[in-house]
Amino acid sequence: MPTTRRQFLHLAGGVTAAGTLPIVSLRPLQATPAMLTTAIRNVVGEAQIRTGRVKLDIPPLVENGNTVPMTVSVTSPMTAAEHVKSIHVFNEKNPQPNIGNFYLTPSSGRAQVSTRIRLADTQKVVAIARLSDDTFWQIAAEIVVTLAACTEEMN
Amino acid sequence: MAALINVPAKARRGDVIEIRALTSHIMETGFRHTADGKLVPRDIITSFACRYNGAEIFRADLFPAIAANPYLSFFTVAKESGKFEFEWTGDNGYSSTASASITVE
Numbered sequence: 001m002p003t004t005r006r007q008f009l010h011l012a013g014g015v016t017a018a019g020t021l022p023i024v025s026l027r028p029l030q031a032t033p034a035m036l037t038t039a040i041r042n043v044v045g046e047a048q049i050r051t052g053r054v055k056l057d058i059p060p061l062v063e064n065g066n067t068v069p070m071t072v073s074v075t076s077p078m079t080a081a082e083h084v085k086s087i088h089v090f091n092e093k094n095p096q097p098n099i100g101n102f103y104l105t106p107s108s109g110r111a112q113v114s115t116r117i118r119l120a121d122t123q124k125v126v127a128i129a130r131l132s133d134d135t136f137w138q139i140a141a142e143i144v145v146t147l148a149a150c151t152e153e154m155n
Numbered sequence: 156m157a158a159l160i161n162v163p164a165k166a167r168r169g170d171v172i173e174i175r176a177l178t179s180h181i182m183e184t185g186f187r188h189t190a191d192g193k194l195v196p197r198d199i200i201t202s203f204a205c206r207y208n209g210a211e212i213f214r215a216d217l218f219p220a221i222a223a224n225p226y227l228s229f230f231t232v233a234k235e236s237g238k239f240e241f242e243w244t245g246d247n248g249y250s251s252t253a254s255a256s257i258t259v260e
Contacts, residue, residue: 067222107207109231112230
């Protein structure tokens with residue numbers, strides 16, 4: 001039976017996938033580097049961090065890591081009884097794991113902060129919100145960076 | 156240092172308003188090297204605060220991962236006419252201030 005185009009492509013695709021597999025497995029996909037974990041624990045302590053309530057708006061693909069727009073918002077009524085106390089943003093692969101800490105009050109009205117950040121590599125960004133009842137909520141986003149920031153030579 | 160502040164000139168009482176603040180600063184990370192291998196010392200803004208008629212409504216700790224010319228946008232409830240004061244402090248004794256006024260009806 002002559003090999004059809006479909007069969008050939010299927011086979012070729014399989015070979016490529018198998019060929020790249022060892023390279024991929026060298027870098028753990030979802031593993032959180034120790035520095036990121038430590039930085040998060042410094043803020044959160046032993047408290048449990050739940051996923052949700054926080055929204056992280058950041059482009060999934062950036063050409064220039066020197067200035068990446070980022071917006072963090074948290075679902076909260078922002079009343080004296082129930083509000084967001086602070087928002088903490090971390091990264092996985094910059095030389096330092098911290099990006100920024102932002103402190104809000106009930107008079108903020110809306111729990112939303114925007115800034116521009118630097119990303120030294122394709123990596124994960126984590127945003128954690130501390131609510132007035134001292135619960136912690138988080139969200140993570142993967143960002144692909146084609147031109148890195150922070151460590152390049154100065155001209 | 157030059158700062159660019161964006162606060163609505165007028166607002167109705169109880170409105171949630173956006174405040175945007177940009178200041179010019181190199182935000183040198185302290186991780187870069189010159190062509191001959193010397194480390195460029197860190198020079199960043201480490202702290203930002205905004206006060207509304209004297210009461211602090213927003214504060215931020217900044218790290219080298221904040222881009223040059225730090226930009227911050229945040230919200231507050233327009234309560235009364237008055238003044239917003241902004242303050243940036245950082246490495247090497249850096250300090251700068253700016254202010255903006257608002258009329259609340």
